[in-house]
Amino acid sequence: MSILIENLSKNFGTFKALDHVNLEIKTGSLVALVGPSGSGKSTLLRVIAGLDIPNSGRIWLSGKNATSLSIQEREIGFVFQNYALFKHMTVYENIAFGLDIRNIDSFIISNRVKQLLQLIQLEKFSDRYPNQLSGGQRQRVALARALAIEPKVLLLDEPFGALDVKVRKDLRNWLRNLHEQVPVTTVFVTHDHQEAMEVANEIVVFQKGCVEQIGKPQDVYDNPKKGFSITNSSIYMNFPLLHLEQSSTNL
Numbered sequence: 001m002s003i004l005i006e007n008l009s010k011n012f013g014t015f016k017a018l019d020h021v022n023l024e025i026k027t028g029s030l031v032a033l034v035g036p037s038g039s040g041k042s043t044l045l046r047v048i049a050g051l052d053i054p055n056s057g058r059i060w061l062s063g064k065n066a067t068s069l070s071i072q073e074r075e076i077g078f079v080f081q082n083y084a085l086f087k088h089m090t091v092y093e094n095i096a097f098g099l100d101i102r103n104i105d106s107f108i109i110s111n112r113v114k115q116l117l118q119l120i121q122l123e124k125f126s127d128r129y130p131n132q133l134s135g136g137q138r139q140r141v142a143l144a145r146a147l148a149i150e151p152k153v154l155l156l157d158e159p160f161g162a163l164d165v166k167v168r169k170d171l172r173n174w175l176r177n178l179h180e181q182v183p184v185t186t187v188f189v190t191h192d193h194q195e196a197m198e199v200a201n202e203i204v205v206f207q208k209g210c211v212e213q214i215g216k217p218q219d220v221y222d223n224p225k226k227g228f229s230i231t232n233s234s235i236y237m238n239f240p241l242l243h244l245e246q247s248s249t250n251l
């Protein structure tokens with residue numbers, strides 16, 4: 001499913017969290033949203049998912065105006081950091097949840113959950129509860145739960161944010177491979193520019209509620225926008241290698 005964001009604005013009081021954003025995300029792409037804290041990345045995901053209503057502008061999903069559709073009608077799977085697994089449900093029940101509430105036949109549910117358990121390599125963990133899993137395993141279950149409804153779009157807000165470096169690295173590779181196997185249009189937010197470079201096939205840089213730059217990872221790395229690479233020191237914290245490279249080219 002393609003996503004077209006047209007002239008989208010979202011205000012909180014007088015504050016413009018999204019300021020006339022235009023963005024096209026092609027079917028099957030794997031896009032990273034990066035940019036300083038507060039630049040509007042999560043707000044954009046929430047608006048695409050239907051969790052927040054925009055003040056103006058439109059969202060098109062596969063060419064259809066989805067701006068007023070309910071969350072369910074959008075067929076979007078999402079993994080947000082504060083959207084934890086259900087503690088009282090097993091891994092199996094967590095993954096099956098979205099299918100159960102849609103009254104899908106239990107035989108179909110059982111087959112799909114088994115396939116997903118295989119995909120996330122946790123077949124032997126189906127009866128465990130979330131507190132019996134590692135952080136990385138929990139994130140994989142959260143992804144499987146999002147994939148269970150066979151979404152047309154997958155939105156991931158800092159999916160690996162709370163994990164240690166080694167687990168993050170493993171999960172990045174895993175997400176890339178998963179996307180190759182199941183090429184759902186995927187948009188993820190990250191503060192880690194290395195992660196964006198390694199995982200995404202396109203990077204969108206946000207700045208103060210606006211899209212500042214869009215490009216292939218290598219292009220963004222090689223040619224960061226002037227305003228983005230020189231004037232904003234907070235971006236350097238998110239893009240230390242860009243900073244180093246910029247410094248070295250200035251020498």
Ligand SMILES: Nc1ncnc2c1ncn2[C@@H]1O[C@H](COP(=O)(O)OP(=O)(O)OP(=O)(O)O)[C@@H](O)[C@H]1O
Pocket residue numbers: 012017035036037038039040041042043044
């Ligand atoms: N419900 C809300 N009410 C008021 N302000 C909000 C609300 N949600 C977000 N904001 C503000 O909108 C701005 C954009 O927030 P958003 O979460 O989209 O930023 P972000 O780029 O994802 O930041 P971070 O990288 O820190 O997660 C921030 O200044 C935030 O404080």
